[in-house]
Amino acid sequence: MADDARPVWVLGGGGAVGIAWEVGILAGLADEGVTVSPDAVLIGTSAGAVVGAQIASGTPLAELYERQRLGVADETSAGLGFFDLLRLARVHLFARGPEQAARRIGRLAVAPDIGDPSRHRRIAEARLPDHTWKDADLRIVVVDAESGSVRIITRRDGVSLVDAVAASCAMPLAAAPVAIDGRRYMDGGMRSTLNLDLAPGNGPVVALAPSTAAIGPWARIGKQRAALGGGRRVELLLRDSASKRVQGTNVMDRSVVPALVAAARNQGRHEAPRVAAALSMTSHS
Numbered sequence: 001m002a003d004d005a006r007p008v009w010v011l012g013g014g015g016a017v018g019i020a021w022e023v024g025i026l027a028g029l030a031d032e033g034v035t036v037s038p039d040a041v042l043i044g045t046s047a048g049a050v051v052g053a054q055i056a057s058g059t060p061l062a063e064l065y066e067r068q069r070l071g072v073a074d075e076t077s078a079g080l081g082f083f084d085l086l087r088l089a090r091v092h093l094f095a096r097g098p099e100q101a102a103r104r105i106g107r108l109a110v111a112p113d114i115g116d117p118s119r120h121r122r123i124a125e126a127r128l129p130d131h132t133w134k135d136a137d138l139r140i141v142v143v144d145a146e147s148g149s150v151r152i153i154t155r156r157d158g159v160s161l162v163d164a165v166a167a168s169c170a171m172p173l174a175a176a177p178v179a180i181d182g183r184r185y186m187d188g189g190m191r192s193t194l195n196l197d198l199a200p201g202n203g204p205v206v207a208l209a210p211s212t213a214a215i216g217p218w219a220r221i222g223k224q225r226a227a228l229g230g231g232r233r234v235e236l237l238l239r240d241s242a243s244k245r246v247q248g249t250n251v252m253d254r255s256v257v258p259a260l261v262a263a264a265r266n267q268g269r270h271e272a273p274r275v276a277a278a279l280s281m282t283s284h285s
Contacts, residue, residue, distance in 0.1 A: 011048025028268020
């Protein structure tokens with residue numbers, strides 16, 4: 001199979017509940033025989049970086065599912081308050097593009113009194129069943145807090161997997177940016193909660209989007225989908241009504257995780273036929 005025809009799984013951000021929803025979706029797909037192939041590209045943003053690293057570790061989906069079903073005691077349930085969300089929204093006003101917007105957010109993110117870096121790293125460690133990079137093609141999206149530019153971290157970069165995941169999950173005003181290679185990086189969701197347009201090659205794309213929030217016009221899913229070209233097969237999975245109902249409004253509410261991962265598993269089973277149809281195009285590429 002040509003390298004550029006490999007399937008791509010794009011795993012979006014969405015807090016602790018986003019992790020649960022994505023794991024549930026993947027478990028439900030697997031119930032119907034639809035799995036992430038060893039040659040697939042995994043692109044993870046924030047919660048999606050966690051799930052991508054979990055899948056890349058080779059840990060069986062049944063085990064990942066069980067971890068969520070039993071509850072995630074190591075997670076924090078502290079989400080951003082209304083005024084913090086308002087501060088983040090305001091910095092996007094009149095921004096001309098994602099890098100300018102991210103630079104403005106970065107100035108908020110580097111405030112000295114935000115978050116305990118050691119606690120944030122411990123949460124990242126607890127989320128990962130294995131702290132080492134494996135052979136899977138895992139790509140983790142982070143944003144430079146100073147320049148606003150996006151960076152995609154892979155195993156070839158010599159960066160700790162825990163640091164890469166922690167950086168991709170470092171939500172401004174909730175966690176301090178993570179220092180890597182002399183730079184400070186924050187949540188990859190500060191470019192886009194999904195980063196669908198970063199899918200490489202021309203193979204089929206399966207995108208899991210626990211959040212559809214767009215921080216600017218450049219981050220709208222429709223615009224990012226268009227950037228991939230009209231001839232490419234893209235299957236976008238959004239939360240169904242049952243998952244939305246269980247999740248509620250706080251993306252960091254760990255109390256809903258057991259029920260949400262079960263609801264998402266049911267959704268994954270229903271979504272399996274169209275995902276399988278999309279992935280079957282790989283063999284015809």
